Amino acid sequence: MTEWSIQELAKAAGTTSRTLRHYGDLGLLKPHRTGAGGYRFYDDTALVRLQRILLLRELGLGLPVIAEILGGERDTTTALHTHLELLEQERARICRQIDSVTTTLKKTEKGLPLMPEEVFDGFDHAQYKDEVIERWGSDVYTSSDKWWRSMSEQEKTSHLNAHKDIAAAFGKAAADGIGPESDTVQAITHRQFTWVKTGWQGKTPSADAFIGLGQMYVDDPRFRANYDVHGPGTAELIRDAMTVYAETNLR
16 A cells, blocks of 8 residues: 655645644544654545645635535545536636636737627626526625625635635535424524625515525536535535525515
């Protein structure tokens, strides 16, 4: 069986031995064995787990949330398929950005007129604009977009991290087999409702709007991928939980 020292693994992963030891101390990345003098060695399983940790870190998740996700996973292959889908989506987006900048550069050099749809292709600040307007009207989109643009980068990060924590909690509940009607899941759903309401500038979503939003999390592959990174079935649990919440609290 092939194994790697902590120095070899850190170098291959582009990180440091100190970071790997920290992951180990948190229970995220256990060595395959510990040799003389406390030297740590890692096997293939550790390589795959470290890849998962680094991928989740690139998505902006904190270590406590990552620990919950990895702790609740029962199928590494399914989790990797989900991450592969996310990475392919990101690659497609970056390719669009490259094409956009290339087109802008060529047209600027030649003095040709620029088209907004070319200049901003691949930039995702309004990627759900059409869906939002179609489902809930232009007022909701305009208000939310204005609110988002008015926030500082720190406020934006805080808002997004709050939702990642909510999604991770749903993922853990899905892994534990907890149903959408349970008090535990409904408490998480209330956090989801509050988060959505904040993004809608304090406007309370109607029952139908909240149910429709939950359905979109399942139907739209972009949303599904972002939720199912926390474990298979997370998007479906969120949809069902939002339906229960809406029927109970918003009718």
